Amino acid sequence: MTAEKDPVAIGGLRFFGKISASVSHEIKNVLAVIRESAGLMEDLLAMHRKGLPLDPEKFAKLADRVGRQTVRADAIVKNMNRFAHSVDEPVKLVEVGELLLLITDLGQRLASMKGMVLATAPPETALTVRTSPFFLELALWTCLEFALGHGDENKRITLSAKPSGPGVEVVLGGLAAATDRADPDYPAELLDAVQGRLQTVVQTGNGAMTLLVPDQQS
Amino acid sequence: MRVLLVDDEIELVSTLAERLTLRGFQVDWFAAPLDALAAVRDNPYDVAVLDVKIPKMGGLELKKEMERLQPKLRFIFMTGHGSLEDFEAGVDEAGAGFYLVKPVNIEVLTEKIRQLSAEEGNHP
Numbered sequence: 587m588t589a590e591k592d593p594v595a596i597g598g599l600r601f602f603g604k605i606s607a608s609v610s611h612e613i614k615n616v617l618a619v620i621r622e623s624a625g626l627m628e629d630l631l632a633m634h635r636k637g638l639p640l641d642p643e644k645f646a647k648l649a650d651r652v653g654r655q656t657v658r659a660d661a662i663v664k665n666m667n668r669f670a671h672s673v674d675e676p677v678k679l680v681e682v683g684e685l686l687l688l689i690t691d692l693g694q695r696l697a698s699m700k701g702m703v704l705a706t707a708p709p710e711t712a713l714t715v716r717t718s719p720f721f722l723e724l725a726l727w728t729c730l731e732f733a734l735g736h737g738d739e740n741k742r743i744t745l746s747a748k749p750s751g752p753g754v755e756v757v758l759g760g761l762a763a764a765t766d767r768a769d770p771d772y773p774a775e776l777l778d779a780v781q782g783r784l785q786t787v788v789q790t791g792n793g794a795m796t797l798l799v800p801d802q803q804s
Numbered sequence: 805m806r807v808l809l810v811d812d813e814i815e816l817v818s819t820l821a822e823r824l825t826l827r828g829f830q831v832d833w834f835a836a837p838l839d840a841l842a843a844v845r846d847n848p849y850d851v852a853v854l855d856v857k858i859p860k861m862g863g864l865e866l867k868k869e870m871e872r873l874q875p876k877l878r879f880i881f882m883t884g885h886g887s888l889e890d891f892e893a894g895v896d897e898a899g900a901g902f903y904l905v906k907p908v909n910i911e912v913l914t915e916k917i918r919q920l921s922a923e924e925g926n927h928p
Binding site: 614619 | 823910
């Protein structure tokens with residue numbers, strides 16, 4: 587199969603593009619806040635030069651805002667960096683709790699745009715599986731996009747994971763109970779193709795999507 | 805001149821509002837589109853400055869709802885220029901002259917607001 591017709595190749599590139607676009611949008615927002623904060627400081631200084639009193643508390647708040655926004659930008663860039671490195675090795679030992687947190691962070695804007703809340707319930711103890719980090723992220727993201735369009739009345743999608751035999755079981759909860767594979771929006775072609783690469787099984791029903799991810803050493 | 809600002813980045817929209825206020829405008833700002841719609845229902849505005857990508861209801865949809873309530877209201881869109889598709893949709897909808905890419909230049913925004921407010925028959 588050529589790359590142009592391979593659903594995983596096409597879906598993988600689109601996934602990378604979507605994440606890059608979302609991250610750049612987030613960074614642009616941070617820069618806009620910093621720029622306006624600096625602009626407001628300039629405005630206040632210009633007024634001070636004309637004889638109006640300067641409020642030190644106002645400046646302290648603006649400086650604090652700039653500091654917080656740089657922390658926010660740092661977190662966004664760290665996530666992008668982690669995501670970019672997920673294609674470094676075809677198969678590696680993946681810490682599933684960390685990966686769920688990464689997908690949750692990357693998906694926050696998408697969730698927010700859809701009026702949904704996205705949360706992670708990390709495993710109580712470190713949970714690892716030897717698998718392809720990028721394909722697992724692609725599978726999770728594909729499920730997440732579908733789930734965010736099919737949430738129940740609580741409008742909250744939760745990602746969690748637990749051990750399952752020699753692998754792990756990742757669950758996206760909070761879908762409407764009647765949602766299943768027969769839904770016209772269900773991304774069957776891509777998920778089926780990713781399942782083949784990951785040797786994963788995706789189950790949909792009873793208000794959840796479940797990914798059974800085997801350890802590829804076993 | 806009365807201006808309405810809508811953007812889900814609270815620290816951005818509140819700071820922009822403050823800067824416009826220092827330039828003599830009467831500004832109300834909102835992070836949630838439904839709150840902004842309620843304000844338009846109750847108050848006359850000259851110009852609404854909207855982010856294109858607002859959660860739950862996009863800026864273009866919000867514009868349509870606001871126009872129903874205040875047909876003479878004029879609009880300026882702001883975008884992070886996230887996609888060409890969004891940009892072109894916004895230009896079609898709002899007119900290329902009233903579309904600003906973030907971070908916006910406050911003097912350009914100020915000038916655009918004054919220009920739109922001054923157009924004949926714009927005052928409610």
